[in-house]
Amino acid sequence: MKTLVMGAGAIGSVFGGFLSNSQDVTLIGRVSYISAIRKKGLRVSGIWGEHLFKNLKAFTSADECREISPYDLILMTTKSYDTEYATMQILPLIGNNSIVVSVQNGIGNEETIAKIVGKERTMGGMAIFGAMMMEPGHVKVTVYASECLFGTISGGIKRAKTVAEIIAKSGIPSLPTDDIIREKWMKVFYNIALNPLSAILKVRYGVLGKYDETRSIMRGMLQEAFEVAEAEKIGLKFTCEDYFERLIERQLPPTADHISSMLQDLERGKRTEVDFINGAIVRMGKRHNIETPVNETIVNIIKALGKMHGASAP
Structure with missing residues (x-):
């Protein structure tokens, strides 16, 4: 199977590296990063x-990949704000039986991809591990919470089983799901509560669960997000309070040492994905006439910090 990783950052490199043990893998990434891989190979360290x-x-x-296309499996691991552009770029590399899998943070990436390549070729994926870019050509797997999940957005689970099996055999624990959109919302809740707040306070995830004040902010963001999700008819399996208990007791401990992607982006002067996480809740809240003051405040703080750090704005 020929596999393309579009947007080979930390997460994409882990997938690409492990898959290369048994698959024909191509990475597309930034010049400095790709140059390092060509010279020294891709190093993956950590847990x-x-x-x-x-x-x-x-x-x-x-464009450099056209002669070796089409690809059977394309993993989209770009930042969410680059999804539309990246999907247009890979369009010439897609064949009749290609699958494009969004393994990205945030809400709406699958829909963006599907509008370009078709729902029948689009899948969603969830990476339940964390990784950091140490230097060009070297990424470190820092935390692991659960199996990665993969599912179609057009119904059926056969192709999801195939993709999950291939990735699991590479050494990355993976499972299929028959409702990837609902599952991705569960990860969005996790990111809503932890990612921006840890970036604002410049702390690892585990610190946020220790204090009443940070727990109160997280609960406020989640209450708004759950209300929006219900309006979107996501079909959640539990209440906000049930999820918050699960977050504190089960999800935080294995990822306590994680450094959030937003904090990493801010420190590097890069644009964050807050518009596609907390910002998505704000936008959908307005559509449903649901007030989201906590998330809106968090979005504004992250954007202000981005400007202070010299990050590019949309």
């Missing part, structure tokens, strides 16, 4: 061991 992957093709643009 899943020390690995050096050299059996990879690495390019800086989709």
Whole structure:
């Protein structure tokens, strides 16, 4: 199977590296990163061991991949604000039986991809592990909470089972699901509560569960998000209070040492994905006439911090 990772950052590199043990893998990423991989290979370290992957093709643009396309499996691991552009770039690399899988944070990526490549070729994926870019060509797996999940958005689970099985065999625990949108909302709740607040306070995730004040802010963001999700008819399995208890007792402990992606982005002067996480709740809240003051405040603080750190704005 020929696999393309579009947007080879930390998470995409982990998928690409492990898959390269048994698949024909191509990475597309930034010039400095791809140059390092071409020279030294891709190093993945951390809790899943020390690995050096050299059996990879690495390019800086989709145009360079045309001669070896079409790809059977395309993992979209770009930032959410780049999804539409990246999908247009990979369109010439897609064949009749290709699958494009969004393994991204935030809400709405699958819908964006489906509008371009078709629902029948679109899947959603959830990475339930964390990784950090240590230097060009080297990523570190820092935390692992649960199996990755994969599912179609057009019904049926057969293709999801195939993708999950391939990725699981590569060494990344993975399972299929028959409702990936609902499952991705569960990860969005996790990101809503932890990602921006840890960036604002410059702390690891575990710190946020220790104080009444931070718990109160997290609960406020989640209450708004759950109200919006209900208006969107997501079909949630439990209440906000049930989820908050689950977050504190089950999800935080294994990811306590994680450094949020928003904090990493801010420190590097990069744009964050807050518009596609907390910002998505604010937008959908307005559509349903639901007030979201806590999330709106958090979004404004993250955007202000971004400007202070010199991040580019949309």
